[in-house]
Amino acid sequence: MSVRAVLVGMPGVGKSTVGKLLAKELGVPFADSDDLVEKHAGKKIPEIFAESGEKVFRTLEADVIEHSLINFHGVLSLGGGAVLNSETRKRLRRHPVFLIEASLDVLTKRITNSRTVRPLLVHNPRASLEKLSRERNHLYRSVARETVHSDGGAPIRVVRKIMRLLPQE
Numbered sequence: 001m002s003v004r005a006v007l008v009g010m011p012g013v014g015k016s017t018v019g020k021l022l023a024k025e026l027g028v029p030f031a032d033s034d035d036l037v038e039k040h041a042g043k044k045i046p047e048i049f050a051e052s053g054e055k056v057f058r059t060l061e062a063d064v065i066e067h068s069l070i071n072f073h074g075v076l077s078l079g080g081g082a083v084l085n086s087e088t089r090k091r092l093r094r095h096p097v098f099l100i101e102a103s104l105d106v107l108t109k110r111i112t113n114s115r116t117v118r119p120l121l122v123h124n125p126r127a128s129l130e131k132l133s134r135e136r137n138h139l140y141r142s143v144a145r146e147t148v149h150s151d152g153g154a155p156i157r158v159v160r161k162i163m164r165l166l167p168q169e
């Protein structure tokens with residue numbers, strides 16, 4: 001057994017929302033690298049960024065992902081910047097990784113309406129998202145086996161698209 005599906009993509013694209021629903025549909029557990037980092041550190045992500053900096057956060061993030069890819073057998077959603085780590089990208093090659101994509105307009109709306117604090121997107125979310133997508137799109141694509149779009153429609157529609165593409169167990 002190994003992880004059933006890993007979800008990657010830009011912040012706010014819906015990895016956590018879709019991941020939870022997908023796990024429910026498949027009847028398997030759900031985990032999110034952001035939650036695992038917070039549990040491990042005993043602090044919220046904005047506190048980790050403020051007190052220890054992004055570099056420390058990225059190390060914790062890579063560690064929990066490494067551990068989960070070995071020990072976790074459900075649906076795993078990754079933080080938006082997890083693919084920045086080259087070791088993580090290498091580890092992801094062995095797993096069914098799904099990239100969720102959405103337009104900049106949709107991402108900006110979702111981030112602006114979301115209650116989650118994302119330290120890299122606090123100031124001028126649209127410009128920050130644009131910069132992150134320029135820096136990251138090639139990295140997301142390099143790890144993804146399949147890409148699904150999430151511009152319109154409810155999260156369950158994205159779940160159904162992923163289910164059709166999942167390798168049979």
Ligand SMILES: Nc1ncnc2c1ncn2[C@@H]1O[C@H](COP(=O)(O)OP(=O)(O)OP(=O)(O)O)[C@@H](O)[C@H]1O
Nearest residue numbers: 010011012013014015016017079080110114154155
């Ligand atoms: N298909 C969708 N349609 C409309 N809103 C959505 C959809 N998917 C997610 N959302 C909303 O967008 C916001 C961001 O979603 P979510 O937290 O799941 O993104 P994420 O990809 O996990 O972000 P992060 O990289 O920061 O962890 C939430 O408020 C969520 O309710």
Ligand SMILES: O=C(O)C1=C[C@@H](O)[C@@H](O)[C@H](O)C1
Nearest residue numbers: 011034079080081118119120
């Ligand atoms: O895109 C990013 O770099 C981030 C996304 C979130 O999921 C968190 O992992 C954190 O806020 C950083």
Ligand SMILES: [Mg+2]
Nearest residue numbers: 015016034079
């Ligand atoms: Mg998330």
